[in-house]
Amino acid sequence: MGNDMWLLCLLFAYGIGSISTSTIVSRVVARIDIREHGSGNAGATNTVRVLGLKWGLVVLIADVAKGVIASLLAMGWAHGTPWVVYAAGIAAIAGHNWPVFFGFRGGKGIATAIGVLSTWMLLPALAAGAVAVALLLLTRYVSLASLMFTILTPAFGVWFHAPWGAVAASAVIALLSIYRHRQNIVRLAKGKEHRIFHRQETRMTGK
Secondary structure: OOHHHHHHHHHHHHHHHOOOHHHHHHHHHOOOOHHHOOOOOOOHHHHHHHHOHHHHHHHHHHHHHHHHHHHHHHHHHHOOOHHHHHHHHHHHHHHHHOOHHHOOOOOOOHHHHHHHHHHHOHHHHHHHHHHHHHHHHHHOOHHHHHHHHHHHHHHHHHHOOOOHHHHHHHHHHHHHHHHHOHHHHHHHHHOOOOOOOOOOOOOOOOO
C-alpha cells in the first residue's frame, strides 16, 4: 500500500468521524447547538439529556456506524496492512472528538470507539460492553461505564488472544478516552458526577 493511499485512508476516516451527528441533529430538530446546552458535549448522552431518548439513540447508532464504516473501508483499502486499519479507527475517533467541520469541538468518542473496537475484535468488545452495561444499570454513570468499556476491551483482547496490534491500538483508544473524560473522573472522585436520566435534567423541543 503506497504512502498516498494510506494517507488518503486516514484522512477519509478522520472525515467520517468529523461528521458530528449530535450537532447536526440538534440543529435540525431543535434549532440549537448541542454544545451550548447540557454538559456541552457533542455526543449521545448529552443528546439524551437535552433532546430526549429517541434522538439520543439516533445519535448513538449513527456514531457507532461511523466507527464501523471507517474500519471496514480501511480493511478494504489496506490490503493486508493491519496498522493502517488500526490507525484509521483511531483517526475516526479523533475526528469525532475534534471534528474539522465543526470547529474542532466534538464529543468524547465512546460511541465511535464502540464501532471501531467491535469491528476489530468483536468478542472482547462484547465482553467489555456487557460489563459496561451492567455498571451503567447499577450506577447510572455513563462516564464510568464508558471508561470501563475502553479500558476493559484491550484486557479482554489479551484474554481472547486478539491480534497484538488490535490490543495495542485499543489501549491507545483507552488512553484517549481517559484524557477526554478527565473532568468526569475528577467529578466521580468528588461524588459530583451527573447520572443519566436525573430528574432535574431539562429537555428541549423544536418549538
